[in-house]
Amino acid sequence: MVTAQPRPGAAGQDSLVDVLVQTAFVTMALLSKLGAEHDLSLTQLRVLGILRDRRLRMTALADFLGLEKSTMSGLVDRAERRGLLQRAVSATDGRAVEVFLSPAGLEAAERFRARVEQALVPLTSTLAPAEQRRLQALLERMLGAQAGPELDG
Amino acid sequence: MVTAQPRPGAAGQDSLVDVLVQTAFVTMALLSKLGAEHDLSLTQLRVLGILRDRRLRMTALADFLGLEKSTMSGLVDRAERRGLLQRAVSATDGRAVEVFLSPAGLEAAERFRARVEQALVPLTSTLAPAEQRRLQALLERMLGAQAGPELDG
DNA sequence: TATTGTTATACTCTATAACTATA
DNA sequence: TATAGTTATAGAGTATAACAATA
Numbered sequence: 243m244v245t246a247q248p249r250p251g252a253a254g255q256d257s258l259v260d261v262l263v264q265t266a267f268v269t270m271a272l273l274s275k276l277g278a279e280h281d282l283s284l285t286q287l288r289v290l291g292i293l294r295d296r297r298l299r300m301t302a303l304a305d306f307l308g309l310e311k312s313t314m315s316g317l318v319d320r321a322e323r324r325g326l327l328q329r330a331v332s333a334t335d336g337r338a339v340e341v342f343l344s345p346a347g348l349e350a351a352e353r354f355r356a357r358v359e360q361a362l363v364p365l366t367s368t369l370a371p372a373e374q375r376r377l378q379a380l381l382e383r384m385l386g387a388q389a390g391p392e393l394d395g
Numbered sequence: 396m397v398t399a400q401p402r403p404g405a406a407g408q409d410s411l412v413d414v415l416v417q418t419a420f421v422t423m424a425l426l427s428k429l430g431a432e433h434d435l436s437l438t439q440l441r442v443l444g445i446l447r448d449r450r451l452r453m454t455a456l457a458d459f460l461g462l463e464k465s466t467m468s469g470l471v472d473r474a475e476r477r478g479l480l481q482r483a484v485s486a487t488d489g490r491a492v493e494v495f496l497s498p499a500g501l502e503a504a505e506r507f508r509a510r511v512e513q514a515l516v517p518l519t520s521t522l523a524p525a526e527q528r529r530l531q532a533l534l535e536r537m538l539g540a541q542a543g544p545e546l547d548g
Numbered sequence: 549t550a551t552t553g554t555t556a557t558a559c560t561c562t563a564t565a566a567c568t569a570t571a
Numbered sequence: 572t573a574t575a576g577t578t579a580t581a582g583a584g585t586a587t588a589a590c591a592a593t594a
Contacts, residue, residue, distance in 0.1 A: 256535075258519050262418070262518075265418070266418065267423075309586090311553065316584070317583090332552095338551090369536065374411050378409075382409075383522065436561075439560095452576095453575070462563090464575075464577085466563070469561075488574095490575040491574090
């Protein structure tokens, strides 16, 4: 879990939960580090990822991320100021604001995606191709069991 | 990766990297949510986890978490104020400060660990016991490939 | 009156820079 | 002089509450 490696050297008596949590921390640390290189927080990265192929209202985006709409305002403000995304009042509802990636934002999202792919190779390539497929399948099945659309992203 | 589920319904064309990242986000969201129930941030949870079975200097703790020592000061301040951990000047080096869990902090750490274990059951139990062992083994091998002690925790 | 967003305010997390105390 | 921590300051991320505009 949120614990340090048990004992440097004494491996393997962890539970699946421990390993899942460690994997999550390692992965997030990596994302975090890569993001920091471009001054992007994990949340900003998620926003870019989510908007890669859609245009969402503030509220929908907030729901996706599990955040308050007031938080979204600030988040979108900063990203917009940096030219990564844009706002537009909805054509059908004068109250609603739609958010979408700017060309620069889209390019940043693509570029980042490639960086992550590449940065994770040292980890994933530890496993043989068949094992990688098995791991992917197991994780997919596990994730499938998990509910809300707010959690992926 | 940091992307939303491809298309609600169209599953499975993701790469291993995508799935790893999604797993990480789901896991972190869960930890985050459980932590929030006790007003504990992910970082505070990590501190509790790391100190569960050790006593560290401020600098060592900062290294473990990959943070600046000034950040540690604030983090430890707040946790100490809440009675979760304590500071003590090192017996051997008057400049150094050692940090360790208070009894309340230890109890909180244990309690939280159990909560996480329990909260992840819906996910892990999707897999048969043999599959769980296989998943754990695969992840462990993958993690083993990864370097620094700053990244676990 | 209900919904969509924004603004005001406050707190945590984070970093950089300047500082104190000990080695 | 170098090292260990703290303090001052500033910015991002987060939430709650109050508000404006539209439905």
